[in-house]
Amino acid sequence: MSNLYLAVIGVGGVGQAFLSQVANLPSTLRPSLIFVSRSTKQLYNSSYSAVNASDLQSSSSKLLSLSELSSYLSSAPGKTILVDNTSSQDVADSYPSFLSAGVSIVTPNKKAFSSNLKLWNDIFSAVDSSNGKALIYHESSVGAGLPVISTLKDLIATGDQVTRIEGVFSGTMSFLFNSFAPADGSGKGKWSEIVAQAKDAGYTEPDPRDDLNGMDVARKLTILARLAGLKVQAPDTFPVQSLIPEALASAKDSSEFMQRLPEFDGEMEAYKDQAAKQGKVVRYVGSVDVAAEKVKVGLEFVDQGSPIASLKGSDNLMCFYTKRYVANPLVIQGAGAGGEVTAMGVTADLIKALERLR
Structure with missing residues (x-):
């Protein structure tokens, strides 16, 4: 899936389990991981070549703001999916910008969908106006991996x-x-x-x-x-x-x-x-x-x-x-809770997004 790229924010309990599950996907389904981030570290390169999440701790990559990350991902030579494994309100507030830039989102972050109604409307308006170029999945925002x-x-x-x-x-x-x-x-x-x-x-x-x-x-x-x-x-x-x-x-x-x-x-x-x-x-x-x-x-x-x-x-x-x-x-x-089952819901959503973007 050389034209499908993956960016991951949040590598705590859910994030680690998610990365492990993605690593075990068939190579024909697995997207290229080009960006990984935690609160004080980011790992990526200007050539959009794949990175190894285990190198995050030793990374010296310049920290990108959310708007800079949106520009970086939207300029990738293919379709990008951002997986937000955080509970950050700031990241949630940026979803409309990512989606408007053509970046799809998969997330368990409840705050994106349960904060003020304007954010909800802005998120789904951005999806609708993308004409299928940007998708959003959030199964794990309710009930972890339960459907x-x-x-x-x-x-x-x-x-x-x-x-x-x-x-x-x-x-x-x-x-x-x-x-x-x-x-x-x-x-x-x-x-x-x-x-x-x-x-x-x-x-x-x-x-x-x-x-x-x-x-x-x-x-x-x-x-x-x-x-x-x-x-x-x-x-x-x-x-x-x-x-x-x-x-x-x-x-x-x-x-x-x-x-x-x-x-x-x-x-x-x-x-x-x-x-x-x-x-x-x-x-x-x-x-x-x-x-x-x-x-x-x-x-x-x-x-x-x-x-x-x-x-x-x-x-x-x-x-x-x-x-x-x-x-x-x-x-x-x-x-309805736990790192592995929540990550399962996120991984299942990622697979759905990949299948639609192919």
Whole structure:
């Protein structure tokens, strides 16, 4: 694929897994890697010849700004795909410029598709005006490697009408509530203990408040709602229930937050007991009511035996209710986080882009 070129920003956990997966693609499918970047290092050359990602650390290449990178990639002697494995808002904001320059984008970066609605519109306007020269794929911005976005797009493209989307969109929240309030009633640990276990096991961000504030779920719901046709302005424009006790919102760091969290175990225990009295279990659920144009994220009491209540471990679960799937929704379930599965979604998107650009 000598006329197809690949540029990669971000070589952390997802980025490393992605590069490894790309290296194992058949040579007939693998594009030429011409640019690799991390926060303080870049590797490329003026001749657009292939580079080896392992040489990045010792690279002395001049650092290009995002606008300079756009010019560099758009001048390559072939078609270029930029893979953004970061969560950078600055990189996301530059997508319209890259796309307008004919550079395709593959990314798991949620911020590009869940920030203000203008950025969303600018991104897809740039794609439309490129007449097929620039593509964008972002399957892994929701559900890691799970086929969530592609399934939703297929439902809509084939004439189905999506009425409701709901599910558990966070591997962290899934683990917390499946451990704290399992459907079989076996959960005995206190909420703060479960959060500490999740943090120690790497299921939460270094500061668990970044998960417990619900904004990660809100961003995913924003993306799905927009794909379903709702003009959601931003993830902070609909109800999002934070699980951070108000008194701990200003804790100076993660250590202080975790140290004081046991003071508030009673609040979560009350939710658990209230759900049990109704024969239900408490879960952290995101939902999009397309007909009512309402999006919300927060605690809900769900029936035991339902798909959401029956989740195990840190799995995600998304239910699509449509005119075709009325009583029994189309359900997608599986690991919704992790470097390897997220990278798999990115690599699969890369393959789709390569096939269309060939």
